[in-house]
Amino acid sequence: MIRVAVGTVVIALALIAVDGAWAQPVFSPSQDPMAGSRVFTAKGCEKCHAINGVGAKIGPDLAKSTRPHSFYDVAAALWNHLPRMTERMKQLGITRPELTSQEAGDLIGFLYTLGYFDRPGDAATGRKLFVDKKCSVCHSVGGVGGSVGPKLDSLKQFASPMYLASAMWNHGVAMAEVMKAQGIERPTMTPQELRDLSAYLAPATGGSAEGPLFVLPGRPELGRSLFVDKGCVQCHKVGGTGGAVGPDLVAMSARRSPVEFAAAIWNKEPAMLKAMASQNVKVPQLSPEEMADLVAYLYSVGYFAGGGSIPRGWVVATNKGCLHCHGAYGERGKPASDLTRAKGLDSSAAVVAALWNHAVVTPSVAGKKMPWPTIQPKEMADLVTLLQSLQPRTQ
Secondary structure, three states: OOOEOHHHHOOOOOOEOOOOOOOOEOOOOOOOHHHHHHHHHHOOHHHOOEEOOEEOOOOOOOOOOOOOOOHHHHHHHHHHOHHHHHHHHHHHOOOOOOOOHHHHHHHHHHHHHHHOOOOOOOHHHHHHHHHHOOHHHHOEEOOEEOOOOOOOOOOHHHHOHHHHHHHHHHOHHHHHHHHHHOOOOOOOOOHHHHHHHHHHHHHHOOOOOOOOEOOOOOOHHHHHHHHHHOOHHHOOEEOOEEOOOOOOOOOOOOOOOHHHHHHHHHHHHHHHHHHHHHOOOOOOOOOHHHHHHHHHHHHHOOOOOOOOOHHHHHHHHHHOOHHHHOEOOOOOOOOOOEHHHOOOOOOHHHHHHHHHHOOOOOOEEOOEEOOOOOOOHHHHHHHHHHHHHOOOOOO
16 A cells, blocks of 8 residues: 655645636645545544545445546535534534634545545556556566666655656656667556556565655645746646647546546656647756656646636625525625624635534425535635625725
């Protein structure tokens, strides 16, 4: 099982918002995934949910969910499942916990990062792939294999997928030329194949199967600068800004784990090199640390993707029944609080905390109770934006 050093599980993701103000750091002291992991335990989430098989099985394993985990995806899911979760907690004798804005932000940050670290590969399968993919024609492990390329026994850094990704990128041109001279067709790699190959190479290169695997965490704020400095922006857009030679990496849902990113880099390198040559772009070299920073940046850009709209927020508040109970601008005769006088909703996380802490009641219209309103992630973004805009401005 892959174990990640405590200091790296945070990933240090100072995530960057994409809509309008994407220089704003969102994983900072105000949103800390490591703190979010503690909130997950302290608030009793593990009594119903597991993380990678660790925890209860009443609810789904949150690390195995294939659904998106952006801020608004998680916020919408928390709201939509609130009645069901509240009822289940009541049956189990669990008091529904309340969340502060800090706890809500940390918890969502933690849930967003669950897919960042890769599951372990299978070393036996990797050994077979080392031969089947023709790696052994050029490289040797344990004295077995070719001598065209370097021996892999001394490359202990293969334990890190970021080292693997940077090595495959930096030596891609040279390896392609050698493979062509040897009459070897360049193999493609699926993420799982690369996981298995890495699992084989790590013990082979001296890494302990029982020791910790130090995965470079990456610094998104530096990754953003590298995206420009290394020329990536000349071909790719991120959040609508950049070149049009390659695809927009946000539109492609570039939230990839390190090994998934390494596989994509390897498979697409020939096309990228051709495109860079046509654009007169120098092929950049990337250190493992720089590769980690780029991956963290690309992983982060979808966190706040799809910012909200105040006008659409009013539509959501109306259509979802919020304004059946809540007044606005001093409106009288409503059973719940005036939304324009609510205090403390000065951040997206604060709004989500208030929604989670909301009483599980539904309004009645013409004597009939309305069903609990389901809110889609885009609608959640609009509603959060609206509620934040209603906060009184301090002079």
